[in-house]
Amino acid sequence: xxxxxxxxxxxxxxxxxxxxxxxxxxxxxxxxxxxxxxxxxxxxxxxxxxxxxxxxxxxxxxxxxxxxxxxxxxxxxxxxxxxxxxxxxxxxxxxxxxxxxxxxxxxxxxxxxxxxxxxxxxxxxxxxxxxxxxxxxxxxxxxxxxxxxxxxxxxxxxxxxxxxxxxxxxxxxxxxxxxxxxxxxxxxxxxxxxxxxxxxxxxxxxxxxxxxxxxxxxxxxxxxxxxxxxxxxxxxxxxxxxxxxxxxxxxxxxxxxxxxxxxxxxxxxxxxxxxxxxxxxxxxxxxxxxxxxxxxxxxxxxxxxxxxxxxxxxxxxxxxxxxxxxxxxxxxxxxxxxxxxxxxxxxxxxxxxxxxxxxxxxxxxxxxxxxxxxxxxxxxxxxxxxxxxxxxxxxxxxxxxxxxxxxxxxxxxxxxxxxxxxxxxxxxxxxxxxxxxxxxxxxxxxxxxxxxxxxxxxxxxxxxxxxxxxxxxxxxxxxxxxxxxxxxxxxxxxxxxxxxxxxxxxxxxxxxxxxxxxxxx
Amino acid sequence: xxxxxxxxxxxxxxxxxxxxxxxxxxxxxxxxxxxxxxxxxxxxxxxxxxxxxxxxxxxxxxxxxxxxxxxxxxxxxxxxxxxxxxxxxxxxxxxxxxxxxxxxxxxxxxxxxxxxxxxxxxxxxxxxxxxxxxxxxxxxxxxxxxxxxxxxxxxxxxxxxxxxxxxxxxxxxxxxxxxxxxxxxxxxxxxxxxxxxxxxxxxxxxxxxxxxxxxxxxxxxxxxxxxxxxxxxxxxxxxxxxxxxxxxxxxxxxxxxxxxxxxxxxxxxxxxxxxxxxxxxxxxxxxxxxxxxxxxxxxxxxxxxx
Numbered sequence: 001x002x003x004x005x006x007x008x009x010x011x012x013x014x015x016x017x018x019x020x021x022x023x024x025x026x027x028x029x030x031x032x033x034x035x036x037x038x039x040x041x042x043x044x045x046x047x048x049x050x051x052x053x054x055x056x057x058x059x060x061x062x063x064x065x066x067x068x069x070x071x072x073x074x075x076x077x078x079x080x081x082x083x084x085x086x087x088x089x090x091x092x093x094x095x096x097x098x099x100x101x102x103x104x105x106x107x108x109x110x111x112x113x114x115x116x117x118x119x120x121x122x123x124x125x126x127x128x129x130x131x132x133x134x135x136x137x138x139x140x141x142x143x144x145x146x147x148x149x150x151x152x153x154x155x156x157x158x159x160x161x162x163x164x165x166x167x168x169x170x171x172x173x174x175x176x177x178x179x180x181x182x183x184x185x186x187x188x189x190x191x192x193x194x195x196x197x198x199x200x201x202x203x204x205x206x207x208x209x210x211x212x213x214x215x216x217x218x219x220x221x222x223x224x225x226x227x228x229x230x231x232x233x234x235x236x237x238x239x240x241x242x243x244x245x246x247x248x249x250x251x252x253x254x255x256x257x258x259x260x261x262x263x264x265x266x267x268x269x270x271x272x273x274x275x276x277x278x279x280x281x282x283x284x285x286x287x288x289x290x291x292x293x294x295x296x297x298x299x300x301x302x303x304x305x306x307x308x309x310x311x312x313x314x315x316x317x318x319x320x321x322x323x324x325x326x327x328x329x330x331x332x333x334x335x336x337x338x339x340x341x342x343x344x345x346x347x348x349x350x351x352x353x354x355x356x357x358x359x360x361x362x363x364x365x366x367x368x369x370x371x372x373x374x375x376x377x378x379x380x381x382x383x384x385x386x387x388x389x390x391x392x393x394x395x396x397x398x399x400x401x402x403x404x405x406x407x408x409x410x411x412x413x414x415x416x417x418x419x420x421x422x423x424x425x426x427x428x429x430x431x432x433x434x435x436x437x438x439x440x441x442x443x444x445x446x447x448x449x450x451x452x453x454x455x456x457x458x459x460x461x462x463x464x465x466x467x468x469x470x471x472x473x474x475x476x477x478x479x480x481x482x483x484x485x486x487x488x489x490x491x492x493x494x495x496x497x498x499x500x501x502x503x504x505x506x507x508x509x510x511x512x513x514x515x516x517x518x519x520x521x
Numbered sequence: 522x523x524x525x526x527x528x529x530x531x532x533x534x535x536x537x538x539x540x541x542x543x544x545x546x547x548x549x550x551x552x553x554x555x556x557x558x559x560x561x562x563x564x565x566x567x568x569x570x571x572x573x574x575x576x577x578x579x580x581x582x583x584x585x586x587x588x589x590x591x592x593x594x595x596x597x598x599x600x601x602x603x604x605x606x607x608x609x610x611x612x613x614x615x616x617x618x619x620x621x622x623x624x625x626x627x628x629x630x631x632x633x634x635x636x637x638x639x640x641x642x643x644x645x646x647x648x649x650x651x652x653x654x655x656x657x658x659x660x661x662x663x664x665x666x667x668x669x670x671x672x673x674x675x676x677x678x679x680x681x682x683x684x685x686x687x688x689x690x691x692x693x694x695x696x697x698x699x700x701x702x703x704x705x706x707x708x709x710x711x712x713x714x715x716x717x718x719x720x721x722x723x724x725x726x727x728x729x730x731x732x733x734x735x736x737x738x739x740x741x742x743x744x745x746x747x748x749x750x751x752x753x754x755x756x757x758x759x760x761x762x763x764x765x766x767x768x769x770x771x772x773x774x775x776x777x778x779x780x781x782x783x784x785x786x787x788x789x790x791x792x793x794x795x796x797x798x799x800x801x802x803x804x805x806x807x808x809x810x811x812x813x814x815x816x817x818x819x820x821x822x823x824x825x826x827x
Binding site: 019057058059078079081082083091095096097098099100104105107108110139141418 | 681682685686688689692694695696697698699700701702717812813814816817827
């Protein structure tokens with residue numbers, strides 16, 4: 001599809017190239033976006049999607065190539081210039097200010113001098129009309145990832161851009177929230193706006209996108225109409241070969257296996273005025289099984305993970321038990337020494353120190369549990385052993401990177417996630433607790449991580465997965481529990497679980513009271 | 522009654538340079554830059570202010586010279602840390618060392634010379650009101666500047682758009698850059714503002730407090746101002762409170778020493794520091810507010826990737 005027979009191109013990109021050192025992140029990319037279309041940009045992690053988008057948004061400068069906006073050649077030298085042209089962007093790694101309120105965050109990206117109070121009102125009205133509930137006065141630092149994304153989207157919409165770039169927008173939304181977003185996008189399209197939609201969820205690309213451009217290793221490998229493709233043909237274009245489907249062998253003898261992770265009457269007061277209290281949570285995770293916890297963002301999953309991992313200690317030591325022993329009063333290291341492993345939601349800054357090398361990040365989380373291997377006499381670090389272990393994980397998890405031992409921040413999101421999950425799996429923990437294992441991770445990498453979690457369980461470990469991705473939970477869990485407003489439902493065996501049942505629980509219905517909720521709704 | 526008024530006036534005089542230097546540094550740190558060179562900029566302001574006043578005979582020209590001296594000196598720091606992305610802590614420390622040395626050299630011919638003093642405000646009738654007249658209408662001009670400056674900075678940071686932008690840069694310079702905010706430009710202006718304030722504070726020392734030039738006459742006040750900013754959790758009115766608590770206890774212990782109270786003088790001399798720390802720690806107990814007000818990108822060099 002070239003520009004010659006289509007005069008209504010809003011954006012044309014010709015031969016755009018970006019080179020970092022020896023790595024050609026984008027290699028002569030051609031891309032046309034017509035007015036009023038939703039254009040998908042598909043590609044695995046490290047395929048060059050983010051680099052391309054950053055060049056379009058002016059935060060990176062291309063080495064060569066041309067960009068045409070409404071038929072005129074432009075040089076987009078700064079994000080400010082991109083905004084002036086009419087390009088808006090919703091980032092994957094959110095560019096929000098945690099110490100400011102939602103309204104202040106929105107105000108910062110608007111150029112007019114309107115007072116913050118009126119922006120708050122505008123944001124509230126806009127969020128209401130697009131079905132993205134938002135409290136403008138809440139502090140971003142207190143919000144969940146899903147809520148932060150709403151701010152990003154609303155912030156972008158308030159600028160009334162001509163082209164909206166969305167980077168993995170639905171990865172943190174519930175199916176219902178995603179539907180709302182699609183309605184929003186379709187409405188924007190009908191208003192004549194163009195959307196560049198980056199996603200790894202092929203079903204939704206098929207559902208809403210008019211055209212797709214597929215990138216692999218920095219090059220365009222094809223343009224297509226996603227509606228005429230199947231999810232697996234799209235995946236094949238993206239990955240270059242078939243994506244292996246996740247295989248879940250039936251769990252046997254789980255009912256009689258010993259619970260390795262027990263949560264007993266776990267309660268927690270809200271840490272800040274905006275956070276969710278945990279109310280009397282009970283859960284057993286037995287050897288050999290994967291339990292999934294579903295729920296809408298910001299219903300206490302983060303607080304629950306902090307309590308289980310030991311980031312926050314419990315008053316009652318018996319409220320968290322690992323391998324039959326009380327662990328509630330122990331720190332993260334104490335719990336790790338009992339055989340547990342934890343993968344938090346945020347990769348950068350929580351799961352890994354961004355400016356430290358992968359090997360150093362490995363040492364940070366395992367110096368205590370693998371002390372003998374990694375630390376020698378007098379506390380000296382055995383660098384060679386740490387480096388070797390990091391390389392082992394990199395190979396095992398197929399982590400793609402540009403240097404032998406790069407800084408964590410230099411990896412793309414999915415590759416860093418593979419490393420962080422691999423770092424914990426490498427220990428063969430008896431209990432593994434993961435929060436959002438594949439958030440923002442492409443299909444190939446996600447399948448890899450999911451398969452690894454199932455295999456860990458089948459080898460006799462207890463695995464607890466907190467996720468907002470229902471497809472993922474249905475793919476890997478033996479039972480699914482739902483967290484709503486700080487309370488956890490009873491786990492539903494996967495054979496009995498349906499999207500509808502889980503969806504109702506996510507909306508706050510008591511098990512068995514679903515009809516009641518439907519009546520009052 | 523007169524003694525009380527005099528004590529209150531000396532407290533204000535002791536607190537004013539701390540307040541001005543700290544308010545300037547607060548703006549700098551809110552933009553995410555840690556300038557440890559306050560002491561150096563202050564002493565440069567003091568020598569510049571004294572010198573210009575002495576040579577021209579006008580303390581007002583001295584005042585302007587003090588401000589300009591601090592601002593120009595801070596520009597050195599700005600170029601190093603912002604354009605060349607050097608380490609802020611090391612650069613700030615060397616700025617202090619350079620300032621102390623350079624001011625000593627520049628001031629050799631001023632030692633022992635009588636200086637010009639900025640006149641106190643005098644408004645007929647108003648200043649003559651007993652007690653409050655002198656406190657409210659009879660102080661030196663820099664005192665009024667310091668109070669106005671605190672109020673202005675408070676309004677600027679929390680009520681204006683530019684202030685919001687400045688705070689956002691301090692919170693995350695990468696996010697700010699992604700939004701198209703000119704991070705480096707904002708930081709340059711902040712650093713220069715901080716320098717001008719430190720220079721003004723130095724000018725207060727050599728044009729009001731003790732109108733003469735003595736080497737090292739800033740005597741660690743720049744460091745106290747830096748500490749005040751942190752203990753006040755980057756909030757202007759707390760800096761004001763901190764500066765005045767420090768000034769009050771400082772003057773109080775001087776009087777106590779003069780009365781010959783049987784407490785070791787070293788202990789009394791340490792009281793202002795102790796009292797300020799205790800009070801500011803107590804009012805900063807709210808972790809949430811502290812988190813909200815701490816500039817998260819403080820001290821990190823910013824190099825936009827292109």
